[in-house]
Amino acid sequence: MSQKEIEESLNLLQKDWDVDPILRQFMLGKITDVSDYSIKVKDVIFHIPYLASEKKYILWKCFWPDCHNCCDRQGRLPLTSDDLITIGKGLKYKKTSDFIKNETITTTWQDSSPSGQTTTMTTINLKRKKDETIQEDGTHISCRFLDEKGGCSMHPDRPGVCYLYPFSTWLENEKGMARVHATYQFTGDCPGFYLAEDMQQMKQELKDYSKIIYDYTLSSSRTMRENFGSVSFG
Structure with missing residues (x-):
């Protein structure tokens, strides 16, 4: 996302939530004395930003059900092969191929990891609205499965990517072993980030x-x- 898009999201977020001015500056790229604090928890290495000038970490907690921005301002919903089967059955499709044809859209997009590696992804994505087009991929669209009370109408069988928010993940080859890494997505939409000394x-x-x-x-x-998709590294 561009800084302009993040700023627009932060301005919208601040209509309903208090946003720490330091975090706002960080998300807009105006704080540069940031280090990457890595911590291994079970089988995942988390990368947590540490602001040296403040001597604080950026941490996170979820404010659902008071907030459901992650559902109301979706960018895309890539599906795993398990999702295709589970969600297809939930929507009463007898054939996965019919579900893919009617309820999904295939798009190609680029993502960058903190290591600087650029990944080109081609994924099958759940349509966030029935008539979603390829041109709308990556734009903010309210998920059609978000109900009036802010809940997910397909929970607990919602897409696996929904469970990840606000994290993004990637695999790295470390001495022949696949290691899972994770860090935050800073889109400006989530009010759950805060500063802490430990x-x-x-x-x-x-x-x-x-x-x-x-x-x-x-x-x-x-x-x-x-x-069911492809990935290439650059």
Whole structure:
């Protein structure tokens, strides 16, 4: 996302939530004395930003059900092969191929990891609205499965990527072993980020998300091997 898009999201967010001015400056790229604090929790290495000038970490907690911005301002919903089967059945499709034809859209997009590696992804995405077009991929669209009370009408069978928010994940080859990494997505839409002097306040979230992230990342990798998408590194 561009800084302009993030700023627009932050301005919209501040209509309903208090946003720490330091975090706002950070998300807009105006704070540069930032280091990457890596912590291994179970099978995942989390990369947590540390602001040297403030001597604080950027931590996170979810404010659902008071906030459901992650559903109301979706960018895309890439599906794993497991998602295709589970969600297809939930929507009463007898054939996965029919579900893919009617309820999904295939797009290609680029993502960058903190290591600087650029990844080109081609994925099968759940349509966030029935008539979604390829041109709308990556833009903010409210998910059609978000109900009037801010809940997900297909929970707990919603796409695996929904469980990850606000994290993004990737695999790296470390001495012949696949290692799962995770860091935050800073889109300006989530009010859950805050500053803290130590990591203890987020200890439980990291434990809970470690399994979710590990399982999803391996499932996503398997999805590519099963030819439900493709990935190339640059």
